[in-house]
Amino acid sequence: MPYLGEFIGHLLSELTNARVQADQETLRLAEIYAVDPVMRYMPIPRFRLPNVTIKVPVAVKEIESAPEEGVTKEQALDSIRQSVDKLLESQSRQSGIRLLSTEKKEIKSSLDNVMQIFKTTEKVPLRITPVIEQAVAAIVGVLRKTPGKAAILKPASMEKFANDLKSAMQRDFTKFLAKPPRLNVLATTAELREAGPVDILAQLEFTISEEGMEWTSTQQEGEAQKQFLVQE
Numbered sequence: 001m002p003y004l005g006e007f008i009g010h011l012l013s014e015l016t017n018a019r020v021q022a023d024q025e026t027l028r029l030a031e032i033y034a035v036d037p038v039m040r041y042m043p044i045p046r047f048r049l050p051n052v053t054i055k056v057p058v059a060v061k062e063i064e065s066a067p068e069e070g071v072t073k074e075q076a077l078d079s080i081r082q083s084v085d086k087l088l089e090s091q092s093r094q095s096g097i098r099l100l101s102t103e104k105k106e107i108k109s110s111l112d113n114v115m116q117i118f119k120t121t122e123k124v125p126l127r128i129t130p131v132i133e134q135a136v137a138a139i140v141g142v143l144r145k146t147p148g149k150a151a152i153l154k155p156a157s158m159e160k161f162a163n164d165l166k167s168a169m170q171r172d173f174t175k176f177l178a179k180p181p182r183l184n185v186l187a188t189t190a191e192l193r194e195a196g197p198v199d200i201l202a203q204l205e206f207t208i209s210e211e212g213m214e215w216t217s218t219q220q221e222g223e224a225q226k227q228f229l230v231q232e
Contacts, residue, residue: 001061004183008204015052015208022047052208059186059195060202073126074119076176080128081115084135087168095161103146110138128173135169136162 002010026046033039088107092099099107114134118126140162185202186195195201212232219225 001184002187004058004185007058007185007187008206011054011056012208015049019049019210022049048210049208050210052210053205054208055203055205056187057192057198057201057203059192059200061184061186063183064181076126077115077119077131080131080173080176081111083172084111084169087165087172088139091161091165091168095157095164097143097161100146103142106142107139110142111135114138125178126176128170128177132166132169132173136166139165 023046026044030044033042033044085108088099114131117134118131140158143158186192192201213229214232215227216230217225217227
């Protein structure tokens, strides 16, 4: 029994595979055209799927209940607070930043205040992005105020340190995001036939627009070439 998201995802995946097969056929035809003395001057056919409208029936089987286990927002923030200290120590060591005892004390106080603010915000679910932004801002703020530290750390180095720390926090803190309940559906022909008359089925209709991606590369002096996928 699939989740509704998985069912739609499989449909999208099959459409992507259809485009792959169409492009492979275009390549095959291109080689045939290339060796033909007449056809080599003719345009090579290529088919795309710029817009596809799909109508499919599904039957809703059940809506899963939200998991009862897990942690509260306060418990998650306490765990995040402990993790911040470990991540800060690790990232400082990697970046070659030596934290003074006075800095550690002030950072601890600032981070405690940040977590307390999020704890006292009632009826707002935990969002890790603002927590990370506020925590890193508090840490960087302390470092920039320390006499001599701002002079040692150039703006670019401080920005890299902050970005690396944010990335480390994002990887570690996503586990605290609560998973939403999922929707189980019946989608096969046999299941839909047994589910009952068409009138009780949910009818999904959505239009998919095709966008192409292509590889591009960048290379800075002294660094290895990096490749990225971008829209064509």
